[in-house]
Amino acid sequence: MTSALCAVLFSLITWQVLADGPLLAPDRALSRALVRAVPDSVTERLADLGNVQVAVPVLALAMAYALRRGRRLAALAAGAAMALVPALIVPLKEWTARPGPLEPWAAGYFPSGHTATALTAYTAAALLLAPHTRRRWPLPAAAALTALTAAGLVLRGFHWPLDVLASLLLCTPLLLGVRWAAGRSTRRSSG
Structure with missing residues (x-):
């Protein structure tokens, strides 16, 4: 059900971007209200949390730990x-060719690759680590890192809010697939 709802909402937003639909007016208004509301020196660092060089090594370490614990799947x-x-992201960026909030001459802002990288890397890492921690900090930490990345991208003007969503x-x-696999691996390793 969750995957189907995500697919429907993603399709709706993509259609609005391609058709310059009515959802883009509040998207632009929200962006205008938020861009540069926080100093660039802060928002650029937040946006950098979604860089491949930052997020993927976190996932790689969690994957190595999971492999060491026998959780191959x-x-x-x-x-x-x-x-x-x-x-998924690169062809969608080329297909939609959405201009950026601060660079209307450029294209390829929809959807946000930094947001996708942050969400996937940090949440997948949290799903791999969660069964091995006494406290439940990995998923809230992943959510916070993703939210900070998304906020940095929108506040700096690197992406529209709908790109991030x-x-x-x-x-x-x-990530639902990763959660399913992590659940199966946990049952196997404890069984």
């Missing part, structure tokens, strides 16, 4: 989810 699912991010919707089904 979970580690493989997390790696596959991360590999699917550019395979679309990436969250696009990657959620990938």
Whole structure:
């Protein structure tokens, strides 16, 4: 059900972007209200949390830990989810060719690759680590890192709010697959 809802909402937003639909007016208004509301030096660092060089090593370490704990299926699912991010995002950016909030002459802002990278890397890492921690900090930490990335991208003017939302919707089904695999790996390793 969750994956289907994400697909429907993602399709609706993509259609609005392609058709310059009515959802883009509040998207633009929200962006105008938020861009540069926080100093660039802060928002650029937040946006950088979604860089491949920052987020993917976190996932790689969690995958290595999961492999060491005998959770191959979970580690493989997390790696596959991360590999699917550019395979999905890059063609969508080319197809939609949405201009950026501060660079109307440029194209390729929809959906947000940084948001997709942050959400997938940090959440998949949290799903791999969660069964091995006494406290439940990994998922809230992943949510916070993703939210900070998204906020930095919108506040700095690197992405429209709908670009960020679309990436969250696009990657959620990938992470549901990682959660399923992590659950199976946990049962096998404890059984």
